[in-house]
Amino acid sequence: MKDILYAIQDLFVDVLFIPLDAFRDLELENWWLANIISWVFVVISFVAFIYWMKQLKTSNDNNEENKTITAHDYL
Numbered sequence: 001m002k003d004i005l006y007a008i009q010d011l012f013v014d015v016l017f018i019p020l021d022a023f024r025d026l027e028l029e030n031w032w033l034a035n036i037i038s039w040v041f042v043v044i045s046f047v048a049f050i051y052w053m054k055q056l057k058t059s060n061d062n063n064e065e066n067k068t069i070t071a072h073d074y075l
Contacts, residue, residue: 023036
């Protein structure tokens, strides 16, 4: 059982974290390049938020939502 856990540890530490270790070393040289993953996620989240708001506005403009007081059980 102990060997399985050590194998999982070796997989993550020695193989799967290699790109993150590279970003950690890169941070000392260039902060912007080291945080590129974070910036990509911020941009993707922003685009998804804008898309969702556009879809909600389209739905609201078409009066597709039931806004009566009995529309939802929790009201």
